Structures are given as C-alpha cells and as structure tokens.
Amino acid sequence: MVVxxxxxxxxxxxxxxxxxxxxxxxxxxxxxxxxxxxxxxxTAKPSxxxxxxxxxxxxxxxxxxxxxxxGEYARQARxxxxxxxxxxxxxxxxxxxxxxxIVSGGTGLYLRALLDGLFPGPQRSExxxxxxxxxxxxxxxxxxxxxxxxxxxxxxxxxxxNDVPKVIRAIEVCLVSRPTSRxxxxxxxxxxxxxxxxxxxxxxxxxxxxxxxxxxxxxxxxKMFNEGLIAETEKLLTKYGAQARPLASLGYKQAVQFLxxxxxxxxxxxxxxQAHRNYAKRQITWFRREPDVHWLxxxxxxxxxxxxxxxxxxxxx
RNA sequence: GCACAGGUGGGUGAGUGGUUAAAGCCAACAGACUGUAAAUCUGUCCCUCUCAGGAGGUACGGAGGUUCGAAUCCUCCCCUGUGCA
Numbered sequence: 001m002v003v004x005x006x007x008x009x010x011x012x013x014x015x016x017x018x019x020x021x022x023x024x025x026x027x028x029x030x031x032x033x034x035x036x037x038x039x040x041x042x043t044a045k046p047s048x049x050x051x052x053x054x055x056x057x058x059x060x061x062x063x064x065x066x067x068x069x070x071g072e073y074a075r076q077a078r079x080x081x082x083x084x085x086x087x088x089x090x091x092x093x094x095x096x097x098x099x100x101x102i103v104s105g106g107t108g109l110y111l112r113a114l115l116d117g118l119f120p121g122p123q124r125s126e127x128x129x130x131x132x133x134x135x136x137x138x139x140x141x142x143x144x145x146x147x148x149x150x151x152x153x154x155x156x157x158x159x160x161x162n163d164v165p166k167v168i169r170a171i172e173v174c175l176v177s178r179p180t181s182r183x184x185x186x187x188x189x190x191x192x193x194x195x196x197x198x199x200x201x202x203x204x205x206x207x208x209x210x211x212x213x214x215x216x217x218x219x220x221x222x223k224m225f226n227e228g229l230i231a232e233t234e235k236l237l238t239k240y241g242a243q244a245r246p247l248a249s250l251g252y253k254q255a256v257q258f259l260x261x262x263x264x265x266x267x268x269x270x271x272x273x274q275a276h277r278n279y280a281k282r283q284i285t286w287f288r289r290e291p292d293v294h295w296l297x298x299x300x301x302x303x304x305x306x307x308x309x310x311x312x313x314x315x316x317x
Numbered sequence: 318g319c320a321c322a323g324g325u326g327g328g329u330g331a332g333u334g335g336u337u338a339a340a341g342c343c344a345a346c347a348g349a350c351u352g353u354a355a356a357u358c359u360g361u362c363c364c365u366c367u368c369a370g371g372a373g374g375u376a377c378g379g380a381g382g383u384u385c386g387a388a389u390c391c392u393c394c395c396c397u398g399u400g401c402a
Contacts, residue, residue: 071352163358
C-alpha cells in the first residue's frame with residue numbers, strides 16, 4: 001500500500017489521485033474532519049467527478065453530530081484495507097489489474113493508529129472526563145497532574161501539567177482499567193500495540209518549501225470563503241448546533257465567529273489562514289518523525305512531483 | 318498654521334528616573350504527541366562570546382542636555398492621529 005502524507009494544502013489529494021489512476025488504486029482518507037458528512041468546502045474533499053472516477057473510502061462516513069476517534073478510525077480503515085485486498089485477490093485470479101490501497105491524509109495520530117496501532121487501553125469515559133475537567137477548572141491544572149503522578153508517575157513526567165487533555169486521558173486510562181487489569185497507562189503501553197500486518201508500505205511525504213506552502217494555504221482559504229464556506233457553516237450551525245465538534249475545526253471555527261458577528265469577514269479569513277498555517281507547521285513537525293518516508297520536495301499538484309511519486313511506487317511496490 | 322494625543326523589539330502593547338534586554342499577547346522558528354488530534358501543550362525568540370552559571374556590546378523616532386544613573390525629565394527637530402482654523 002501507499003501512504004500519502006504531508007501538511008494541509010500540500011497537494012496530497014492530487015498525488016493520491018495520480019497514483020490511483022496509474023495503478024488502479026483505491027483511496028482511503030486519513031483526514032479526521034473529512035470523515036464528517038456535509039463538511040465539504042472547508043475540508044477540500046475530492047470532487048464528485050474524482051470520487052466517481054476513483055473509489056474513495058472513509059469520507060462522509062460520520063454524522064456531524066457524532067464524534068470520531070483515532071481508535072474508531074483505525075478499526076474502520078483496517079476493515080477497508082482488508083476488503084481492498086480481498087478484491088485484489090479476486091481480480092488477480094481473473095487476470096485483471098491490481099487494486100492498490102492508497103491512504104491519504106494529514107491527521108498524524110490517525111495514521112499512526114492505523115499503521116502502528118494503539119495501546120490496549122480503554123475508550124474514553126465522558127462522565128469521568130467531565131468530572132476531571134471540573135476539578136481542573138476549580139483547582140488548576142497542577143491539581144490533576146498531582147493525581148496522575150500518584151497513579152502513574154512515569155506518565156506524569158512525560159506529560160506537561162498544562163496539557164490538560166492529555167493528563168485527563170492518562171488519568172482516565174489508569175482509573176478505568178484499574179478494576180479489571182490493575183495496570184496504569186505506562187504498564188498498558190508496555191504491552192505494545194498491534195501494528196498493521198500484511199502490507200508492504202511506501203510512505204510518500206509531500207514537503208514543499210515553506211513559503212510556497214504558506215502562500216498556497218492563504219490562497220486556498222480565501223477560495224473556500226469565496227466559494228461558500230460561510231453558507232455551508234451557517235447551514236451546519238442551524239442543523240447540528242454550535243457544539244458539533246467539527247464546527248470547531250479550521251475555517252469553520254472562523255466562519256462561525258463571523259456569523260456570530262465576532263469578526264468581520266476580512267478578519268475571519270485572516271484568522272482562518274493563520275490557523276491553517278499553524279496547523280501545517282504542526283503537521284510538518286509530526287511527519288518529520290514518521291519513519292521511512294520518501295520525501296518529495298514540492299506540491300502534489302506538480303506533474304513532476306507526481307511522476308517522481310509514481311516512479312517510487314513502481315520501484316517499491 | 319494653532320491645540321491636544323502619540324512615536325517602544327518582526328507586529329500589537331505595558332512600562333513614565335535605577336532590581337528593564339524592556340511584561341503580556343501575536344507572528345516566526347524548533348519540539349512533544351499511544352482513543353477530542355483541523356485538538357492540546359512545551360521551548361527559543363537584539364547581536365557576539367560562554368567552563369551554560371554567566372560575560373560583553375547595541376537598543377525604546379533623531380540630535381543635544383539634566384542626572385551617579387534616562388525608554389522614562391528638559392530643549393530643538395522629524396513623523397503620525399484627532400480637533401480647530
């Protein structure tokens with residue numbers, strides 16, 4: 001299988017499509033927000049024509065009122081990968097061309113959950129989280145961190161006290177799994193994780209120059225605003241309410257602020273562009289650590305880059 | 318032209334005689350990330366050395382001055398905003 005990774009707006013969709021056309025590929029989305037139905041403009045999903053041409057998976061598979069998670073993503077993605085392989089074997093017997101799974105997206109944690117697996121910890125418990133959040137608000141983040149230190153000092157030393165969500169998750173893991181397994185998070189981690197088996201994996205990473213990327217991000221965010229992001233957001237806002245999680249994501253968050261009158265249109269756009277740039281920076285940091293990436297120094301829309309990617313697929317797969 | 322307000326580090330914006338290389342926020346850069354991840358968090362951020370504790374240099378529109386000591390006070394000049402002409 002091929003994995004196409006890189007920061008937002010680096011052209012992952014275009015590269016994945018080019019590879020899919022060439023090798024009879026099926027694209028498996030790995031962008032968290034693109035999984036939500038009706039979130040279209042702000043997520044830069046592939047067009048209807050592209051989706052008719054090449055099979056796409058894990059797009060539009062979650063209700064906007066629901067929540068996804070890395071674990072849920074990994075489960076579904078592995079299921080789909082299995083189906084693609086099944087299909088390939090059938091086609092192979094009848095002498096037809098192969099089916100190449102192409103995982104494409106920028107959500108680093110989801111990709112890691114798919115490829116490396118997650119540790120065998122419990123799923124989240126909203127009630128517990130609410131209680132912990134309340135305590136953090138009342139007594140400050142240090143308070144929670146002290147609780148974690150008692151439960152799992154090793155995890156506590158790894159997680160900064162100010163990083164409340166991660167501290168909460170660690171406490172949750174310890175507390176929820178204690179009655180049955182009597183293990184804290186660090187001990188559960190040591191059990192290792194179930195990595196994806198049965199695939200030769202080629203990671204193609206898009207790495208355009210920073211200035212080029214940032215300019216592209218600005219341009220694309222402006223295009224989203226011009227092409228109806230605000231109207232789309234308004235529709236989603238009335239249909240699902242302000243608490244719908246994906247409404248807090250890049251672009252949508254700023255569109256909501258505009259609709260509420262907190263920002264004028266120009267400032268909302270500028271804020272959205274900024275948020276996208278900041279996000280891209282974080283993705284770059286994340287993917288730098290990803291092992292065995294074949295880096296392509298340019299945008300995925302560039303035909304020379306696509307040719308380079310295709311050549312790598314031919315060599316490696 | 319007169320009156321008032323103001324000019325601070327990449328931006329914004331505190332500071333109004335000494336503990337101020339100058340708060341906070343933002344940007345930028347670097348980093349972390351094992352089920353909210355398009356989330357959340359950390360570090361660096363004037364220059365040059367460094368035995369990493371520090372040492373030196375330059376800096377608050379410009380030029381002078383007062384003072385042991387000035388971003389902070391005084392004088393003149395330049396620029397910006399607002400009001401009156």
